[in-house]
Amino acid sequence: MLFTLEHPVGQADCHPALYGPEGLPGLAQAAERAGFNAIAFTEHPAPSLKWLRGGGHATLDPIAALGFVAACTTKLNVMPYLLVLPYRNPLLAAKSIxxxxxxxxGRLVVAAGGGYLRSEFGALGVDFDERGALFDEALDVLRGACTSEEFHYRGGHFEARGTAMVPGPVQRPHPPIWIGGNGRNARRRVARYGQGWSPLIASAEMAATTRMPAITTVRQLAEKVDDLRQLVAESGRDPASIDVQVLSPLSDVCNTKTSxxxxxxxxxxxxxxxxxHFxxxxxxxxxxxxxxxITWFGEQFIAGQFNKEGQ
Structure with missing residues (x-):
């Protein structure tokens, strides 16, 4: 099992130093020392005040924040979690990625999603009802732009005529793409495009808020992983090559509260x-x-007896 640290900027009590230049390097370096595989930042570029007051959360731009983290670490992978690809022109997204x-x-893992906040789509000038098609288009463009010397593509709202991605990515053919979401469409996208799936174990209420089917137990998750493996095998790929990263109610840890x-x-x-990945x-x-x-978790679960037993 590998572990991803989600940056706590989205927590209501997050101390400003943790997302500023004085505190972020120390946090990221502590995660690296503790043996975390990756650090992640979520994305909400234009949330409404109503959403924020109703339980939403603050964010940094994930590409900017992860670039900062990459500069002050050497081994820690960097992960937008989730990067909402329909929000932007896919070639601009590909260039940032x-x-x-x-x-x-070459330490980037792209955990991407289709988005769920209708008001945010409106604020960004993107048709909410097109998000599925735009997501697929962006995935096509990302892969194509990274692997083509001269990229041609006619999209729903743009046309690429011989564009070139220079410089190209370090990771070939492109950085790993993990698809977020609990539904079967997300798993179908993994089978078609991805190297990983990133669902949530959460309450039915949270699932409804994020417009996806509920996965409330590990048993339900296991059934969905079996379905994913079948879809990947049907696509002619090895199911064992696909990563599965999950966030659950036990993801929130503190050494004085967690058994x-x-x-x-x-x-x-x-x-x-x-x-x-957890x-x-x-x-x-x-x-x-x-x-x-972070240090406690690394000692107990990454470098400790749990991993020594090979679990």
Whole structure:
């Protein structure tokens, strides 16, 4: 099992130092020392105040934030989680993605989604009802622009006539693409385009808010992973090559509140279900609280007995 640290900027009590130049390097370097595989930032470029007051959350631009993190780490992978590809022209998205891959030395994993906030689509001038088609278009363009010396593509709202992606990505043929979402369409996209799937174990209420089917238990997740493997095999690819990253109610950890035994059991259950990466969210009230929690988690679950037993 590998672990991704989701940056706590979205937590209501996040200390400003954690997302500023004085605190972010220390947080990222602590995650790297603790053995985390990746650090992740989510995306909401134009949320409404109503959404924020109703339980939404703050964000940084993930490409900018991850570029900063890449500059102050050496091994930690960087991950937008999730990058909403329909929000932007796909060639602009591809340029940002490839640039981050270059500047990170090939440490980028692109966890992408189709988006769910209708008001945000409106604020960005994108048709909400076209998001599925725009998502597929962006995935086509990302792969094509990274692998073609001269890229031609007629999209729904643009036309590429012999464009070139220079410099190209470090990772070939392109950075890994993980598809977010709980529905079968997300798993179909993984089978067609992706190297990973990134669902959520969450309440039915949260699933409804994010406009996707609910996965509320590890058993349900295991059934969906089996379905994913079948879809990938039907596409002529090896199901074992696909990563599965999940966020669950136990992703929020603190060394004074989380039972080590309970977390061990949960991670073991996820591994049996086919999960390869688990998302962790540290406390955010201060840089010291976040770093202490990251260090504790690394000692207990990454470098500790749990991984030594090969689970």
């Amino acid at each position: 490839v640039s981050l891959d270059v500047l990170s030395g 080590v035994e309970r977390m061990h059991d949960h991670i073991g259950e996820l591994a049996v279900a086919g999960v390869t 998302v962790i969210r540290p406390p955010a009230e201060s840089p010291s609280a976040a770093i202490d929690s």
